[in-house]
Amino acid sequence: MTLLQSWVESANSADTDFPLNNLPYGAFSTGGPRRCGVAIGAQILDVTALEAAGILTLENGPLLQAGDWNAVMSAGPTVWDALRGWLQTALAAGSGQQANLAPHLVDQANAQMHLPITVAEYTDFYAGKNHAVNVGTMFRGAENALPANWLSIPIGYNGRASSVVVSGTDVVRPNGQLKAPDAELPRFAPSARFDLELEMGAIVGQPSEGMVSVQEADDMIFGYVLLNDWSARDIQAWEYQPLGPFQAKATATSISPWIVTKAALEPFRTSTPERERPLLAYLTEPGPMLYDIDLEVGLTPSGKGESIIARTNYNQMYYSAAQQLCHHTTSGCAMRVGDLLGSGTISGPSKDSRGSMLELSWGGKEPLTLDSGDSRSFLEDGDRLTLRGAALGDGYRVGFGECTGKVLPAKPVPDWAQ
Amino acid sequence: MTLLQSWVESANSADTDFPLNNLPYGAFSTGGPRRCGVAIGAQILDVTALEAAGILTLENGPLLQAGDWNAVMSAGPTVWDALRGWLQTALAAGSGQQANLAPHLVDQANAQMHLPITVAEYTDFYAGKNHAVNVGTMFRGAENALPANWLSIPIGYNGRASSVVVSGTDVVRPNGQLKAPDAELPRFAPSARFDLELEMGAIVGQPSEGMVSVQEADDMIFGYVLLNDWSARDIQAWEYQPLGPFQAKATATSISPWIVTKAALEPFRTSTPERERPLLAYLTEPGPMLYDIDLEVGLTPSGKGESIIARTNYNQMYYSAAQQLCHHTTSGCAMRVGDLLGSGTISGPSKDSRGSMLELSWGGKEPLTLDSGDSRSFLEDGDRLTLRGAALGDGYRVGFGECTGKVLPAKPVPDWAQ
Numbered sequence: 001m002t003l004l005q006s007w008v009e010s011a012n013s014a015d016t017d018f019p020l021n022n023l024p025y026g027a028f029s030t031g032g033p034r035r036c037g038v039a040i041g042a043q044i045l046d047v048t049a050l051e052a053a054g055i056l057t058l059e060n061g062p063l064l065q066a067g068d069w070n071a072v073m074s075a076g077p078t079v080w081d082a083l084r085g086w087l088q089t090a091l092a093a094g095s096g097q098q099a100n101l102a103p104h105l106v107d108q109a110n111a112q113m114h115l116p117i118t119v120a121e122y123t124d125f126y127a128g129k130n131h132a133v134n135v136g137t138m139f140r141g142a143e144n145a146l147p148a149n150w151l152s153i154p155i156g157y158n159g160r161a162s163s164v165v166v167s168g169t170d171v172v173r174p175n176g177q178l179k180a181p182d183a184e185l186p187r188f189a190p191s192a193r194f195d196l197e198l199e200m201g202a203i204v205g206q207p208s209e210g211m212v213s214v215q216e217a218d219d220m221i222f223g224y225v226l227l228n229d230w231s232a233r234d235i236q237a238w239e240y241q242p243l244g245p246f247q248a249k250a251t252a253t254s255i256s257p258w259i260v261t262k263a264a265l266e267p268f269r270t271s272t273p274e275r276e277r278p279l280l281a282y283l284t285e286p287g288p289m290l291y292d293i294d295l296e297v298g299l300t301p302s303g304k305g306e307s308i309i310a311r312t313n314y315n316q317m318y319y320s321a322a323q324q325l326c327h328h329t330t331s332g333c334a335m336r337v338g339d340l341l342g343s344g345t346i347s348g349p350s351k352d353s354r355g356s357m358l359e360l361s362w363g364g365k366e367p368l369t370l371d372s373g374d375s376r377s378f379l380e381d382g383d384r385l386t387l388r389g390a391a392l393g394d395g396y397r398v399g400f401g402e403c404t405g406k407v408l409p410a411k412p413v414p415d416w417a418q
Numbered sequence: 419m420t421l422l423q424s425w426v427e428s429a430n431s432a433d434t435d436f437p438l439n440n441l442p443y444g445a446f447s448t449g450g451p452r453r454c455g456v457a458i459g460a461q462i463l464d465v466t467a468l469e470a471a472g473i474l475t476l477e478n479g480p481l482l483q484a485g486d487w488n489a490v491m492s493a494g495p496t497v498w499d500a501l502r503g504w505l506q507t508a509l510a511a512g513s514g515q516q517a518n519l520a521p522h523l524v525d526q527a528n529a530q531m532h533l534p535i536t537v538a539e540y541t542d543f544y545a546g547k548n549h550a551v552n553v554g555t556m557f558r559g560a561e562n563a564l565p566a567n568w569l570s571i572p573i574g575y576n577g578r579a580s581s582v583v584v585s586g587t588d589v590v591r592p593n594g595q596l597k598a599p600d601a602e603l604p605r606f607a608p609s610a611r612f613d614l615e616l617e618m619g620a621i622v623g624q625p626s627e628g629m630v631s632v633q634e635a636d637d638m639i640f641g642y643v644l645l646n647d648w649s650a651r652d653i654q655a656w657e658y659q660p661l662g663p664f665q666a667k668a669t670a671t672s673i674s675p676w677i678v679t680k681a682a683l684e685p686f687r688t689s690t691p692e693r694e695r696p697l698l699a700y701l702t703e704p705g706p707m708l709y710d711i712d713l714e715v716g717l718t719p720s721g722k723g724e725s726i727i728a729r730t731n732y733n734q735m736y737y738s739a740a741q742q743l744c745h746h747t748t749s750g751c752a753m754r755v756g757d758l759l760g761s762g763t764i765s766g767p768s769k770d771s772r773g774s775m776l777e778l779s780w781g782g783k784e785p786l787t788l789d790s791g792d793s794r795s796f797l798e799d800g801d802r803l804t805l806r807g808a809a810l811g812d813g814y815r816v817g818f819g820e821c822t823g824k825v826l827p828a829k830p831v832p833d834w835a836q
Binding site for chain 1: 538539544554557565566567570571573574575576577578579580581590592593594595597603604605606628629631650653656657658659660661662663664665666668669670695696698699700745746748749750751752753754829832834835836
């Protein structure tokens with residue numbers, strides 16, 4: 001496939017994240033209520049307005065008037081295909097719809113973005129092998145780096161849906177219980193090892209009851225976003241035994257505002273890596289279910305320029321989102337429209353491809369030197385983190401835009417907590 | 419306080435769970451749509467109908483037409499107090515409202531109960547010390563029984579809200595990955611160590627952003643239910659390192675249908691036990707925030723009589739729900755109306771007061787003999803589990819009713835999963 005031509009000129013570029021090939025879905029406002037929009041070049045097509053005006057009609061609609069994409073997701077894959085087909089025709093160069101649609105384009109620069117979905121529940125996985133080995137080595141030593149179950153189970157834990165925020169939301173450094181290795185008792189103080197996690201998020205667009213196969217799981221996925229699972233490593237180290245991370249991961253999870261659909265990513269499917277231990281039959285993939293998506297992380301200290309601190313690719317994952325979602329249902333756990341699955345931190349094999357400060361600075365022992373000359377072991381107040389990602393086609397890109405957030409200082413510990 | 423007299427005769431008994439002193443809130447139906455109801459003796463007062471008829475008016479109402487209690491919770495403590503006050507007056511012996519209300523009473527025997535709230539998110543804690551020591555001893559040995567953080571942190575993990583079901587719902591034994599200690603690889607099969615956990619659930623009735631104090635947390639709690647956190651011990655043992663339980667806890671969590679309000683439990687407040695290690699200041703309780711609630715667990719094998727397998731009390735907890743909720747917010751985690759907090763398994767110090775089969779049969783090494791003569795290490799298909807609880811006053815009880823569920827056989831493992 002090559003770059004598809006649109007009558008929206010800014011979409012006809014090898015550099016835009018949002019050519020006609022992409023058409024990701026978001027929620028935006030321009031002072032008034034939230035609306036559903038489709039990114040095209042530097043613009044947003046206001047599909048809430050198009051539906052209200054009767055220009056766009058969806059089966060069992062209206063589906064776009066609530067200002068999020070949950071109703072479209074609930075409507076199912078037939079509607080997903082119909083909507084994408086309509087948009088690709090109506091926005092194509094030479095379309096007879098240009099005059100109808102042009103008044104409903106909004107400059108992205110003038111729009112405020114919101115969460116594209118109402119998040120039902122949030123599950124975070126641990127499915128990048130390089131990350132698991134790196135963290136395991138630091139926490140438990142090289143001999144015990146990879147837990148015994150890791151090559152058999154896409155390890156996951158339930159996160160906190162109320163903590164999911166859209167890109168652009170500032171993130172306040174958390175307070176929490178910290179215990180120095182040599183201290184007898186913990187203290188309550190701001191996290192000193194606040195970190196990012198570079199992940200992809202898969203959005204569940206169809207519900208399930210009972211166990212589903214990997215293929216059925218793949219069919220349930222609506223699309224993907226960039227995801228930063230902000231993590232307080234010092235809170236985590238003290239709290240996580242025996243029941244896993246809790247407050248260390250509850251401050252914020254940022255996602256990019258545009259859901260890149262599974263249909264847009266279809267040309268970029270790729271297989272998970274060769275298995276180092278045979279998987280149980282239920283986790284076998286019937287085809288390639290990962291995607292070839294280049295990823296990078298930028299860190300911008302307050303008032304300074306940005307440094308790219310990591311470059312990697314989603315194809316580094318050991319388990320796909322479809323495998324994770326299948327495993328999620330094994331116990332009979334019901335899945336719901338709007339569930340969000342974090343992939344786990346995506347780290348490549350080389351030092352400059354690691355998706356967290358914990359790994360990049362090796363637990364703080366090897367601080368990074370930024371382009372600005374600043375040194376970083378973990379995040380400092382004022383730092384802005386920006387994730388970017390794109391699948392690269394022949395003369396075009398299917399991009400995710402940015403997932404960005406700035407670290408604000410911790411709130412003062414209240415008197416009654418001191 | 420003594421037994422308050424009502425014109426509903428069945429409420430005027432020392433034996434009923436639902437005297438005028440109690441007035442718990444539930445959701446029910448009798449063939450038609452779900453309605454909000456208040457238990458009184460053997461009856462349910464249909465407050466959805468009363469509100470629709472204009473007999474009951476709540477500030478900023480209507481609040482009872484959706485068939486769950488979320489709108490009342492959102493309305494806040496002033497409305498909570500006003501509603502309880504109105505009900506206690508209108509249902510009292512000699513009330514002038516008797517003629518208006520009597521037509522809106524439904525026999526509990528004729529009603530189907532539903533989840534009383536739309537659950538926002540579900541968090542499960544691990545705050546019973548006897549349980550933590552018992553499980554820790556079995557899993558990690560007596561020397562490492564209590565994790566280092568346990569006396570400082572009300573340990574919790576996020577559960578799965580989609581798995582929460584109302585009492586009476588059958589529970590299908592889960593399939594999952596199991597690995598025998600001497601096996602090299604796991605297999606996919608029905609859990610052979612399926613278990614209950616006797617817990618109380620606290621229902622969060624007000625939202626928060628940022629950290630709240632223990633007192634503010636207590637003020638946010640709407641009421642309490644009985645909670646059975648069904649657990650697959652063999653799935654848990656293989657999956658839980660390093661990020662905690664996942665599919666082992668995702669099959670079902672049953673709650674009793676009646677929310678006993680904080681106001682009804684007020685006479686039964688009691689303090690958490692003496693601290694074995696000083697708590698950090700933020701977790702200090704300004705007053706008694708546990709409750710004296712007698713609890714029991716009944717096990718009924720298919721076609722046999724019931725055995726009471728455990729008797730204990732909610733006052734056995736080391737941390738109160740208010741402390742747990744306060745800790746939950748330390749990282750800045752937003753709490754929402756309808757969040758459900760499981761207390762953690764409630765085990766007393768003696769063998770017959772343990773709140774799980776894992777503890778009662780000591781990991782299967784000491785099977786229980788039931789009154790029917792049957793032997794049990796873990797739950798068998800057809801077993802019915804029933805939790806009961808009540809705070810005992812002077813000649814009256816504030817009861818929770820039952821939280822019951824029957825274990826159904828596992829679904830056959832699909833061909834593609836074998």
